[in-house]
Amino acid sequence: MTGATLAALDRVLEVTVLLGRDMTTSLAAEGLTVARTTLLWRLRAAGPSTQRALADALGVSARNVTGLVDGLAGAGLVTREPHPTDRRATLVTPTARAERLLEEMAAGQAQLADQLFGGLAPDRLDGLVAALDEVLERLRALVPGGAAAEETP
Amino acid sequence: MTGATLAALDRVLEVTVLLGRDMTTSLAAEGLTVARTTLLWRLRAAGPSTQRALADALGVSARNVTGLVDGLAGAGLVTREPHPTDRRATLVTPTARAERLLEEMAAGQAQLADQLFGGLAPDRLDGLVAALDEVLERLRALVPGGAAAEETP
DNA sequence: CTACACCGTGAAGGAGCTTCACCATATCGG
DNA sequence: CCGATATGGTGAAGCTCCTTCACGGTGTAG
Numbered sequence: 383m384t385g386a387t388l389a390a391l392d393r394v395l396e397v398t399v400l401l402g403r404d405m406t407t408s409l410a411a412e413g414l415t416v417a418r419t420t421l422l423w424r425l426r427a428a429g430p431s432t433q434r435a436l437a438d439a440l441g442v443s444a445r446n447v448t449g450l451v452d453g454l455a456g457a458g459l460v461t462r463e464p465h466p467t468d469r470r471a472t473l474v475t476p477t478a479r480a481e482r483l484l485e486e487m488a489a490g491q492a493q494l495a496d497q498l499f500g501g502l503a504p505d506r507l508d509g510l511v512a513a514l515d516e517v518l519e520r521l522r523a524l525v526p527g528g529a530a531a532e533e534t535p
Numbered sequence: 536m537t538g539a540t541l542a543a544l545d546r547v548l549e550v551t552v553l554l555g556r557d558m559t560t561s562l563a564a565e566g567l568t569v570a571r572t573t574l575l576w577r578l579r580a581a582g583p584s585t586q587r588a589l590a591d592a593l594g595v596s597a598r599n600v601t602g603l604v605d606g607l608a609g610a611g612l613v614t615r616e617p618h619p620t621d622r623r624a625t626l627v628t629p630t631a632r633a634e635r636l637l638e639e640m641a642a643g644q645a646q647l648a649d650q651l652f653g654g655l656a657p658d659r660l661d662g663l664v665a666a667l668d669e670v671l672e673r674l675r676a677l678v679p680g681g682a683a684a685e686e687t688p
Numbered sequence: 689c690t691a692c693a694c695c696g697t698g699a700a701g702g703a704g705c706t707t708c709a710c711c712a713t714a715t716c717g718g
Numbered sequence: 719c720c721g722a723t724a725t726g727g728t729g730a731a732g733c734t735c736c737t738t739c740a741c742g743g744t745g746t747a748g
Contacts, residue, residue, distance in 0.1 A: 386660055387648035393667035398551045400674045407679075417735060434695060446736055448697055453734085470695040470744045495540035497677070498670050507539050510666040513659050514546035517651050521553045524650070526560075570704060587726060599705055601728060606703085623713045623726040 412483070413457065421450050422459060422476065426484045430475040432465065459483070566610065574603050575612060575629065579637045583628040585618060612636070
């Protein structure tokens, strides 16, 4: 019974590779990287956040967030504001330009979704989503920290 | 009609993230990295290859392959043999240990596939594979170099 | 007020990736 | 046969992402 499941895993892995390549190049065209964009995306969902909170949300070290924020700040996409009550912390805040950019990226994502899945028969699409949900459930149980759900960028 | 397709893309992206995390940690447990393993995997499929051929197959620069091979050679997983006819080129060859390791990894992959997709109803599984094939077709057309098929690691 | 915990960052380092320059070898055209 | 040109691999330099460790500034609990 290995055959069919292996075929499925193969497909998923290939999708992973191609999708990753597409994302990387698309972002590079706008001078962004995947890591920085992930942070930005999280910021859009959560609003101004502490670097510590961002580190936990992205599942990376606090030190790394410092570097990512440095880059984004250099690109004029975020600013570091003082935290109103905790003087140790800084609030990372997206700029207006960042919000405009995120808007565009969300639109682009919806367009990509239609491009990839729009041609599927509706019941096929539903089956795909349902199947992936089942797989995700098992995957989350398998991967440590799989429950940490930050909106998929 | 954006809703359903976006839901599908979300699922796919999350699977991507979790699967990537699983692969990275699993490999790290054996002292390997994704990039080096990809090269090794390609080597298993293609047999001893010149670094140039590997660079083209993986879609990375020749210089990068030098580094990856350095690492693998340091771990005793590949050796650099002189090319029989072209004295400029070197043939990267997997060691016996590497082939044993690749065997194990293939088994682990099959096991993972069963774990993730084994519980699905057979028709659901078939639908999933068919849907992903459709998506892959569009994706390959979308991504430059998407036709470059190296077995998915 | 004194521990202790916590936030952010400097320092150092590893992996992956790139481009540019360079040498050794191959190959092609005259 | 030989000079021009293309090709294979690597040193040098540099970027991003990521880590751990150390440390100073700040909050907090006893």
